[in-house]
Amino acid sequence: MVVVPALRRTDFERALAAAPLPHRTVVGGAERQQSVLAGLEAVAAGTRIVLVHDAARPFVPAPVVQRVIDAVRAGADAVIPVLPVVDTVRQVTGETSVVLERTSLRAVQTPQGFNLDVLLASHHAALAAGLAATDDARVCEFAGHPVTLVEGHREAFKVTEPIDLALAEALAASRTGVSR
Numbered sequence: 001m002v003v004v005p006a007l008r009r010t011d012f013e014r015a016l017a018a019a020p021l022p023h024r025t026v027v028g029g030a031e032r033q034q035s036v037l038a039g040l041e042a043v044a045a046g047t048r049i050v051l052v053h054d055a056a057r058p059f060v061p062a063p064v065v066q067r068v069i070d071a072v073r074a075g076a077d078a079v080i081p082v083l084p085v086v087d088t089v090r091q092v093t094g095e096t097s098v099v100l101e102r103t104s105l106r107a108v109q110t111p112q113g114f115n116l117d118v119l120l121a122s123h124h125a126a127l128a129a130g131l132a133a134t135d136d137a138r139v140c141e142f143a144g145h146p147v148t149l150v151e152g153h154r155e156a157f158k159v160t161e162p163i164d165l166a167l168a169e170a171l172a173a174s175r176t177g178v179s180r
């Protein structure tokens with residue numbers, strides 16, 4: 001299931017026409033949570049496990065995906081790939097700031113894996129409560145489900161800033177042997 005903006009649906013469908021895997025598109029909402037919920041509600045009844053992935057993380061290595069799937073298959077309700085944080089991180093409140101204990105911090109990636117029934121029920125609970133979450137694991141946690149961590153990978157970075165494009169192009173060239 002590929003969640004797309006309403007105004008670009010045709011463009012996405014055209015771009016996805018040659019995709020090697022069967023897929024469908026569904027129109028998302030204004031915020032991430034609404035888009036994920038739209039995707040989940042379009043998933044076939046009877047599906048047990050679902051992975052939620054950011055299209056902005058195109059280089060996620062297959063072993064990360066496998067670790068997430070394995071942990072959900074082993075019975076976890078919510079599984080996320082994470083990485084240690086390499087920068088010193090400060091929490092800012094108004095004019096003051098404090099350093100957070102770096103060894104206890106993890107950067108969260110996708111794909112995140114879930115028991116579909118748990119994730120759907122959690123999204124409905126979050127919607128009813130007005131929770132705004134930046135990822136689906138937070139939605140599950142809010143609904144009382146534990147979150148299992150597995151090892152992520154630096155190559156699963158989110159293409160966000162202009163400089164990320166240079167890295168993305170280099171990685172794409174190294175994987176395909178084709179450079180632009």
Ligand SMILES: C[C@](O)(CO)[C@H](O)COP(=O)(O)O
Nearest residue numbers: 032054108109110134135158
């Ligand atoms: C889910 C996520 O990738 C985890 O780091 C991140 O929260 C997504 O944020 P976005 O603002 O929806 O790209």
